[in-house]
Amino acid sequence: MKKLIVMMAVIASLAIAPQVLAANTNAGPQGIHEPGTGIANPEVKEEGQGTGQGLTNQAESQTQGQTQNQGEDSQLQNQVQSQTQTETQKGVSGNGIQRRSQVANAVQEILQIANRNGGIGQQVREIAQAQNQEFEGAEASLTRAQERSGFAKFFIGPNYGKINDGQQRMERVQEKIQELNQLKAQLSNSGDQQLLEQHIQNLEQVKTELQNQLQEEQKGFSLLGWLFRAFAK
Numbered sequence: 001m002k003k004l005i006v007m008m009a010v011i012a013s014l015a016i017a018p019q020v021l022a023a024n025t026n027a028g029p030q031g032i033h034e035p036g037t038g039i040a041n042p043e044v045k046e047e048g049q050g051t052g053q054g055l056t057n058q059a060e061s062q063t064q065g066q067t068q069n070q071g072e073d074s075q076l077q078n079q080v081q082s083q084t085q086t087e088t089q090k091g092v093s094g095n096g097i098q099r100r101s102q103v104a105n106a107v108q109e110i111l112q113i114a115n116r117n118g119g120i121g122q123q124v125r126e127i128a129q130a131q132n133q134e135f136e137g138a139e140a141s142l143t144r145a146q147e148r149s150g151f152a153k154f155f156i157g158p159n160y161g162k163i164n165d166g167q168q169r170m171e172r173v174q175e176k177i178q179e180l181n182q183l184k185a186q187l188s189n190s191g192d193q194q195l196l197e198q199h200i201q202n203l204e205q206v207k208t209e210l211q212n213q214l215q216e217e218q219k220g221f222s223l224l225g226w227l228f229r230a231f232a233k
Contacts, residue, residue, distance in 0.1 A: 095213075096139055099206045103135045106199040106206075110180075113192050120183050124196075127176050127183075131203060134169045134176070138210050141166035145217045157225020158217050160232035166214045173207050 107128045114124040141162040148159050177200055184196045 102202055102206050106202045107132045109199050113196055117187055120186050124183055127179055131173060131176050134173045138166040138169040142213055153220055153222055155223050157222035157228050160229045163214050163217055164232055170207050170211050
């Protein structure tokens with residue numbers, strides 16, 4: 001009787017063992033993503049990792065863009081300060097240094113407004129940088145025109161080449177001012193709109209003063225000035 005019971009138990013064990021082994025085999029891969037992990041759905045983990053990585057890359061890209069803009073703004077400020085110091089050492093007139101300082105301050109404030117406003121911020125930044133370059137060029141042309149002595153002016157006239165260059169730059173400045181006025185209406189912050197309007201007025205003031213100085217340089221009698229003026233156009 002005991003032998004019969006033992007034999008039946010052995011047979012039952014042999015019959016159940018393959019089913020248990022098959023169940024373990026089917027369940028095993030579902031919980032394996034990497035050695036030592038028990039993730040039932042590895043695709044979900046991979047998808048989640050991809051989404052997180054994408055967000056991280058986007059944030060890094062935005063941070064890099066902001067850092068680059070700040071670096072360009074800082075570089076521009078250092079350049080303006082260096083040029084102002086150089087002109088001071090060369091004995092450039094106090095009015096010219098004051099105008100350059102006004103332009104530099106206006107440009108820096110406009111760049112800060114650009115950094116606070118996405119979308120049109122890049123357009124505002126490019127215009128501000130272009131304005132700074134145009135004013136610098138106009139001041140340099142005016143300085144060269146003023147360096148011509150009265151004796152030379154009497155014979156050959158003023159430096160029409162530099163005067164024309166300065167006037168053309170002021171025309172481009174006016175075009176950029178009109179663009180700034182158009183972008184101003186697109187700013188969502190009313191405070192930034194008022195600040196931009198104030199700095200636009202400062203730029204217009206400097207532009208008018210420069211234009212008056214350039215026109216003043218053309219005055220006076222000269223023997224051959226009319227001829228040199230024709231060649232300067």
